[in-house]
Amino acid sequence: MTSTAIPPTGADLCVHCGFCLQACPTYLALDDENDSPRGRIVLIKALAAGTLSASDDAVGTHLDQCLGCRACETACPSGVPYGQLLEDTRATIIAARPIPFTSKVILATFANPWLLAISMAGARLLRALGITRLLARAPGRLGLMMATLEATRRSVRGGSPAARARRGAQSASAQTGALAPQRARVAVLKGCVMEGLLAPVNRATERTLARNGFALCTTAGQQCCGALHAHAGDRETARRLARANIAAFEQSDAECIAVNSAGCGAAMKEYGHLLADDASWRDRAAAFGAKVRDVSELLAAAGPAPATGAPVNAAVDFPCHLVHGQRLSDPPARVLAAIGGLRAFELPDASACCGSAGLYSLTQPALSQRILAPKLAGIAASGAAVVTTGNPGCMMHIAAGLIRSGSNVQVRHPVELLDAAYEYDACQGEGQER
Numbered sequence: 370m371t372s373t374a375i376p377p378t379g380a381d382l383c384v385h386c387g388f389c390l391q392a393c394p395t396y397l398a399l400d401d402e403n404d405s406p407r408g409r410i411v412l413i414k415a416l417a418a419g420t421l422s423a424s425d426d427a428v429g430t431h432l433d434q435c436l437g438c439r440a441c442e443t444a445c446p447s448g449v450p451y452g453q454l455l456e457d458t459r460a461t462i463i464a465a466r467p468i469p470f471t472s473k474v475i476l477a478t479f480a481n482p483w484l485l486a487i488s489m490a491g492a493r494l495l496r497a498l499g500i501t502r503l504l505a506r507a508p509g510r511l512g513l514m515m516a517t518l519e520a521t522r523r524s525v526r527g528g529s530p531a532a533r534a535r536r537g538a539q540s541a542s543a544q545t546g547a548l549a550p551q552r553a554r555v556a557v558l559k560g561c562v563m564e565g566l567l568a569p570v571n572r573a574t575e576r577t578l579a580r581n582g583f584a585l586c587t588t589a590g591q592q593c594c595g596a597l598h599a600h601a602g603d604r605e606t607a608r609r610l611a612r613a614n615i616a617a618f619e620q621s622d623a624e625c626i627a628v629n630s631a632g633c634g635a636a637m638k639e640y641g642h643l644l645a646d647d648a649s650w651r652d653r654a655a656a657f658g659a660k661v662r663d664v665s666e667l668l669a670a671a672g673p674a675p676a677t678g679a680p681v682n683a684a685v686d687f688p689c690h691l692v693h694g695q696r697l698s699d700p701p702a703r704v705l706a707a708i709g710g711l712r713a714f715e716l717p718d719a720s721a722c723c724g725s726a727g728l729y730s731l732t733q734p735a736l737s738q739r740i741l742a743p744k745l746a747g748i749a750a751s752g753a754a755v756v757t758t759g760n761p762g763c764m765m766h767i768a769a770g771l772i773r774s775g776s777n778v779q780v781r782h783p784v785e786l787l788d789a790a791y792e793y794d795a796c797q798g799e800g801q802e803r
């Protein structure tokens with residue numbers, strides 16, 4: 370048996386203490402040491418040593434069932450960089466254990482701007498025709514996929530004609546940075562799913578940043594961040610996308626890159642690691658990563674400008690790649706604290722993975738739903754009208770689960786709530802003027 374020559378970087382830090390076990394969703398769901406962080410690290414070391422083969426189905430299954438949620442990293446007292454270890458391993462064993470066909474097609478689509486645009490247009494058409502709503506509670510994968518698309522539906526925002534006109538002006542200002550900004554020049558990552566299916570979240574992000582004094586820079590040539598590819602082991606495509614994004618954002622003259630998708634932000638902050646072996650891109654990648662900020666980091670640092678907003682009970686959930694991948698939980702709380710009417714409270718398992726995890730909800734549907742179930746129960750018990758979380762995958766996965774369970778609870782990004790509160794206040798002020 371030959372060694373897979375996986376760089377054991379970080380694996381040797383594991384002292385087998387087991388502190389990570391109770392943080393691991395797959396260990397809790399499956400009660401199998403091989404599906405725990407500690408167990409998987411043993412498998413990874415055995416692969417590196419050549420005592421296990423990457424073509425061994427059992428080994429592959431245990432690695433495939435890992436969500437990559439990185440909750441084990443936060444729990445680990447020894448500092449095992451588990452997320453990078455997993456990605457390194459998946460990239461190394463890809464020859465012996467190729468990416469499944471369906472995942473390959475999805476990854477190829479996301480890596481090609483034209484295919485991505487066509488597929489997103491098709492998804493929006495299904496949504497506009499009401500097909501996603503009709504089939505959202507169908508059994509099996511079809512129902513799950515339709516519910517996930519239906520979860521991206523946003524009603525056309527209301528308000529008076531004057532409020533809509535003001536919003537339009539504000540949006541236009543956001544495009545040109547014409548609000549006499551006093552803070553940093555910021556370029557916003559459009560993202561693939563965010564711009565394709567959740568464009569109102571991007572527009573809310575732009576308005577909210579402009580409202581808080583940031584100057585928005587336009588950035589042509591952006592592509593998918595490559596996080597899905599890196600997580601799946603397709604590191605070469607992830608690197609190609611990273612280089613394209615670095616080159617695009619370097620043209621923008623931005624001081625910071627604002628990201629409203631926690632998964633993308635975590636991956637982009639780690640471009641330096643992704644391109645560490647590429648001498649001509651290594652330094653640019655590290656410099657780029659240092660400029661990436663979650664939108665909540667920027668807003669929290671800015672204040673943010675207070676709003677009253679409508680009185681709403683909102684349950685707060687944390688995307689894994691925000692709270693574990695980027696170690697950020699305070700900034701979203703500070704964004705929500707700016708909304709006076711909002712009664713925000715954390716779900717009991719706010720930092721636990723929802724089961725979305727990139728392509729995981731498609732590749733491991735049964736386990737993904739099992740991991741989601743306690744989250745849905747917590748939401749139902751909380752009495753919340755809204756759940757707020759800052760990652761498109763989590764937003765869609767949780768909302769799909771709520772739709773399929775017959776719940777009316779909505780899922781919104783924190784910046785959507787702040788943006789809506791600004792608009793609510795503007796409409797209230799307008800009503801008083803009349």
Ligand code: SF4
Binds near residue numbers: 383
């Ligand atoms: S907590 Fe860290 S050191 Fe302990 S078993 Fe888990 S990965 Fe290893």
Ligand code: SF4
Binds near residue numbers: 441
């Ligand atoms: S990344 Fe998540 S699912 Fe994978 S071992 Fe760590 S805690 Fe468990």
